Amino acid sequence: MKNLYAVVVTYNRADFLQNLLDSFSRLGTRPDRILVVDNASSDHTEEVVSRAIAAGGLPIQYERLPANVGGSGGFSRGVELALAAGAEWLWLMDDDVEVLPGAVEALDRFTADYSCMIGRRYDAAGKPFFWQHHFVEALGVFLPVSGDVFRKSEVFRTNVGNFEGMLIKATLARNIGLPDPRFFITWDDLIYGWLAAQQTPVVYVNAFVIKKVRAQRQVDLGLRHLNDSSDLSRRYVMRNRGHVAQYLRAYGKYNRLGFGAGTALTYAKEIVRLVLVERSLKGAGALWQGWRESRTILADSSWQPMPPVVPAAGRRPD
Numbered sequence: 001m002k003n004l005y006a007v008v009v010t011y012n013r014a015d016f017l018q019n020l021l022d023s024f025s026r027l028g029t030r031p032d033r034i035l036v037v038d039n040a041s042s043d044h045t046e047e048v049v050s051r052a053i054a055a056g057g058l059p060i061q062y063e064r065l066p067a068n069v070g071g072s073g074g075f076s077r078g079v080e081l082a083l084a085a086g087a088e089w090l091w092l093m094d095d096d097v098e099v100l101p102g103a104v105e106a107l108d109r110f111t112a113d114y115s116c117m118i119g120r121r122y123d124a125a126g127k128p129f130f131w132q133h134h135f136v137e138a139l140g141v142f143l144p145v146s147g148d149v150f151r152k153s154e155v156f157r158t159n160v161g162n163f164e165g166m167l168i169k170a171t172l173a174r175n176i177g178l179p180d181p182r183f184f185i186t187w188d189d190l191i192y193g194w195l196a197a198q199q200t201p202v203v204y205v206n207a208f209v210i211k212k213v214r215a216q217r218q219v220d221l222g223l224r225h226l227n228d229s230s231d232l233s234r235r236y237v238m239r240n241r242g243h244v245a246q247y248l249r250a251y252g253k254y255n256r257l258g259f260g261a262g263t264a265l266t267y268a269k270e271i272v273r274l275v276l277v278e279r280s281l282k283g284a285g286a287l288w289q290g291w292r293e294s295r296t297i298l299a300d301s302s303w304q305p306m307p308p309v310v311p312a313a314g315r316r317p318d
Contacts (some may be wrong), residue, residue: 005087006031009074010095011039023098037078039068070184096214103209115169116196119209137253139262150206161193165210177306187240231286238290242297250305
């Protein structure tokens with residue numbers, strides 16, 4: 001892979017970011033640049049990055065945003081900067097993971113055939129974490145895929161993304177546009193992968209490249225894991241249904257009745273999460289607030305999807 005840029009978005013997780021940067025330093029093959037986008041953190045994130053830059057060894061570029069624009073806004077800005085700098089591949093990841101030795105080489109095996117891929121990951125306990133999903137357009141929800149998806153092949157075709165190690169070619173990113181900052185948090189990576197899948201095969205690859213470091217409370221339901229959440233996340237899970245519907249509309253794939261059923265399923269899943277993981281129903285109000293906000297987004301007749309990224313004058317497309 002030439003001109004590989006890792007785009008890392010961070011917010012008030014300085015120690016996790018330190019761990020991630022340390023894991024980059026242990027790679028045999030490293031990204032050509034590590035672009036850290038800081039969502040106006042109030043902890044010692046800036047100090048962590050400054051020390052890493054001063055130590056040398058890692059090609060870090062640091063961008064501190066004036067305000068917290070959420071993970072969606074952070075990735076939007078990071079991808080914008082990477083494309084402007086001439087990246088040919090973008091490796092998108094949150095701050096609470098670490099990259100595993102040999103990760104770049106493992107992913108590179110698939111880049112001759114695919115322009116967008118997601119490697120496998122371990123959870124904080126070091127166990128394989130199931131996260132193979134597929135977006136059901138008729139319902140507007142993503143559902144887990146049963147069985148061993150790698151039983152017959154090293155790749156499994158999907159139509160969603162994940163910003164915990166998603167690798168995407170710059171030409172494809174330009175065509176589908178920047179990650180949509182309007183999501184703020186949640187649904188942004190899933191839809192970014194879905195947009196990519198409208199143009200080219202998107203695949204999970206049978207290579208462990210990421211480990212989740214931040215431990216989360218979770219309930220293992222076999223086919224699906226339910227992690228702990230927050231009122232902010234619950235609100236945006238429902239609110240961003242409006243943006244999901246608008247993207248489906250833009251591509252002629254919106255089914256009003258099916259999407260309504262998908263919204264009911266999403267609400268029910270979050271209630272189950274509250275009961276089984278949080279053991280409380282106090283977050284139900286955030287779900288209701290988010291649903292009401294989604295109706296306003298859905299009614300916005302001026303809504304448009306993110307536009308393609310036009311190369312700067314004098315720069316040839318990747």
